[in-house]
Amino acid sequence: MTKEAKEKREIPKEVIERVEKLRKEIEYHNYRYYVLDSPVISDAEYDALMRELKKLEEMYPELITPDSPTQRVGFKPAEGFKEVAHAEPMLSLDDAMNEEEVIEFDKRIKRFLGLSEEENIEYTVEPKIDGLAVELVYENGSLVVGATRGDGYVGEDITNNLKTIHTIPLRLRKFAEDAPNVPLRIDVRGEVYMTKDEFKRLNEERIHKGELPFANPRNAAAGSLRQLDPAITAKRKLDIFCYGIGRVEGHNFKTQWEILQTFPKWGLKVNPYVKLVKNIKEAISYHHYIERIRETLPYEIDGIVIKVNDLSLWEKLGTKARSPRYALAYKFQPTQVTTQLLDVVFQVGRTGAVTPVAVLKPVHIGGVVVERATLHNEDFIKNLDIKIGDWVLVQRAGEVIPEIVMPIKERRTGQEKEIIFPTQCPICGTKLVKKPGEAIWRCPNKACYAQAVRKLLHFASRNAMNIDGLGEKVARDLVDKGLVQNVADLYYLKWEDFMKLPGFAYKKAKNLHEAIQKSKKTTLARFIYALGIRHVGEAMAQMLAEKFKSLEKLMNASLTDLLSIPGIGYEVAKSIVEFFKNEENRKMIQRMLSAGITFVEEEKKEEKPKILEGLTFVFTGALKSMTRDEAKRKVIELGGKVTDSVSKNVKYVVVGENPGSKYQKALQLGIKIINEDEFLKLIGEG
Ligand SMILES: [Zn+2]
Structure with a gap:
């Protein structure tokens, strides 16, 4: 686009406003971060704002102003430190968040160098350490100055602090036969970092003292390095990985790989995972590899750095406003x-x-x-x-x-509320105890956790809410992971939540979620039974449903109301009234109703043909395909009768494994004996 055309181009008002808004926000966060040392957003969120601004400025370069936050590399030296000008600027790297951006980076380089897309460019790759960039200036092999990156041009003189880090050599020496001589002057760049263990220790100490912890190891490293008192720095265990050079006099490096190979021979520490790759595809697989082993590394990393290996190409490629064209930070997903x-x-x-x-x-x-x-x-x-x-x-x-x-x-807005730690167990109500010197409150009631699991199992059981796939192990894990405290929680779980359970993958999680959703449509009798009210079994639940016909009426029934029903004694009535009087229980029921539990008419049992009408069955021994209770229910559904004693009136004796005395009696009386398969055929399931 020509200059004239650009000037004529209309920039949408929203873009101008957005750019303004982004700059204001970024400036505010810079202030929080650099001046107050207390950021209010995560690094990833900050990066996202910056990326958006950069993108808009790329689309509309005429919006770039010299004071835009994108035109600055880092921070200004803090008060109290001497300034150090870098002989060569310490540039920041462009970020890529996905594969497409990395491929575009490679394409751009090829376009710039006039290469075809098929040609390969060699890169060095290395983990991007989440630390603080520093420069170490060695003259005649001696460390003379150590500085922070600062704004990229001028940093802070933290030489004395850096000298407390034992892995930073105060003198470079030729430690290997094949090493080149230590140059007259070399500016070594590296990243000072704090290990995860040290970071954890330091934060625990700070939290214990009532101080705010450092958000991440990088902040901790920076905070430790930028101490005016080196004694404090010395107490924090810091380390360094060296990765590059600034100005060098007395040696001529040809490739980035040569730099990384030579450093250790002079006593400079280099990350063990640095690698030379043949093309951008290999760089991308390296990214995947490092992301996989990321957790196992003793230090925090937030991506990889990809650099063109051939240093002569660096000059050809040059730099954009504030970042080089030959290197890229390929970030991981933020954590x-x-x-x-x-x-x-x-x-x-x-x-x-x-x-x-x-x-x-x-x-x-x-x-x-x-x-x-x-x-x-x-x-x-x-x-x-x-x-x-x-x-x-x-x-x-x-x-x-x-x-x-x-x-x-x-x-904070002033609307925040105190967190009140319970004094009683949220599941069983037992008073919590804490051992001296321990930070953890415990419920001393041994049956408590087990009861929570049992309640859940009962709720999900076949004759209650009939939730497929919610067996003992799943119930345990649901309670253990805190996903379910009372049964109402089940209806507020998303399928993704079940992925947190051991042994759950997509399909299993989806199935369980679906089964729970399906159970929302139930009968009043099943629901009453599922609540697990003491003394209210299946038959009692059935009767209550028939008498009251609505949950609300049952919930509000008085002791007298209940006692007036034949078959309900004092114990049962009292138990029901107490259950529904309990505020927690009412809340739990309300939550389930809000989640969409609805009651349909009792399943129409008449729909099944009464093929067993007039026939009486006796079961003995264990069945393989179903429990004896299920078998009995099937007989009843089909119009038959089940009894426990063998008599002349019995038509069939169904014999499972290890039958008892009923089998003998059936033989004596000459009653027809059938096995499980024959029974299944009889009821039309064989
Ligand atoms: Zn408890």
């Missing part, structure tokens, strides 16, 4: 985001441990929707002063359970 803490529920585990679980405004982290995260224990909540309604930084790394990292107190 931290901010969201709102809507509520806290308390889950009881197998050992009785009560864990606070955050209910979050659903948020995407690394391609997964996260709605719950652990809050660890009461001390964690107290020390960090987390409140309901807070914006929180949430982290989900790999297979680890999502966790709350910290609250963002700056975003």
Whole structure:
């Protein structure tokens, strides 16, 4: 486009407004991050704002102003540090979030160099360490200056702090025979980082002291390096990986790979995963590989860095405004985001441990929707002063359970509420206990967890809500993972939630979810039975349903109402009244009704032809295809009768495995004896 055409081009008003808004937001977050040292959004969210702004500025370059946040590389030196000008600028890298962007990067390079698309470009690849970029200046082999990147041109002199890191050589030496001589002057670039273990230790210490933890190891490394007192830096275990050069005098590197191969021979630490690849396809597979092993690394990484290997091409390619054309950061999916803490529920585990679980405004982290995260224990909540309604930084790394990292107190509105830790078990109501020196409250009632599982199993059982696929193991896991505390929770789970259960993949999760949805359409009798009211078995539930005809009427029935019904004694009546008087139970029922539980007429049993009318059956021994109760029900459904004693009136004796005395008696009386297969044929299921 010619300059004139550009000037004439109408830029949509929304674009101009959006660009303005983005700049304002980014500036605010820069301020929070660099000046106040307390960011209010995650790095990934910040990056997303920056990327959007960059994209819009690429589309409409006429909108770029010299003071746009995109025109700055890093931060200005902080007060208290001497400034150091970098001999060569320390540029920042462009990001790619997906494969297409990486392929486009490769294509762009080929276009720029006039190569065809079929030709291969060699790249070096390495993990992108989540740390702080520094420059080490060596003169005649001696470390003379160490600096932060700063704004890319001028950094902070942190030489004394860097000298506390034992893996940074104070002197470069020729440690290998085949190493070139140490040059007269070399600017070595590297990333100072903190290991995950050290990061964890440091944060635990901070939380214990009531200080806010560092959001990530990079912030921790930066915070530790930019201490005015090197003694503090020395206490934090920091490390470095060296990856590049600035100005070099006295040696001529030809490739990036040569740099990475030579550094260790001079005593500089290089990441063990650096690799030379033949083309961009190999770089992409390397990305997948590193993403897979990411969790096993002792330090945090957030992607890989891809660099053109041939340094002579670097010059040809040159740099864009603030980033080189020869390198790219291919990022992983972010693992931290901010969201709102809507509520806290308390889950009881197998050992009785009560864990606070955050209910979050659903948020995407690394391609997964996260709605719950652990809050660890009461001390964690107290020390960090987390409140309901807070914006929180949430982290989900790999297979680890999502966790709350910290609250963002700056975003408080005053409407936040205290988190009240229960004194009684949320499942059984027993008073919770805590051992001295422990952070975890426990329910001392041994039967508690088991009861929760049993209630769930009863609810889902065939004669109750009849939920397929909800057996003992699944019930245990549902309670254990805190997905179900009372049965109403079942109806608020999404199919994705079941993927959290051990042994669940897509299909199984979908099936269980579907079975639960299907169970919403039920009969009043089944529902009453499913509630598991003491003394209310299947027959009693059936009778209550017939007498009251509506759940509401039953819920509001008085002791007198119930006692007036023949067959209901005092114990039963009292149990029913107490159950429905309980606020928790009413809430649970209300939640189920809100979730769409509806009552249909009793299944029309008459629909089945009464083929067994007038026939009486006796069962003895175990059946293979069904329980004896099921078999009995089938006989009754088909119009037949079942009895327990063998007499002349009995038409068939159905004999399963290990039959008892009834079998003998049937033989004596000459009653027809059939096996399970014959029985199945008889009822039309054979
Ligand atoms: Zn309990």
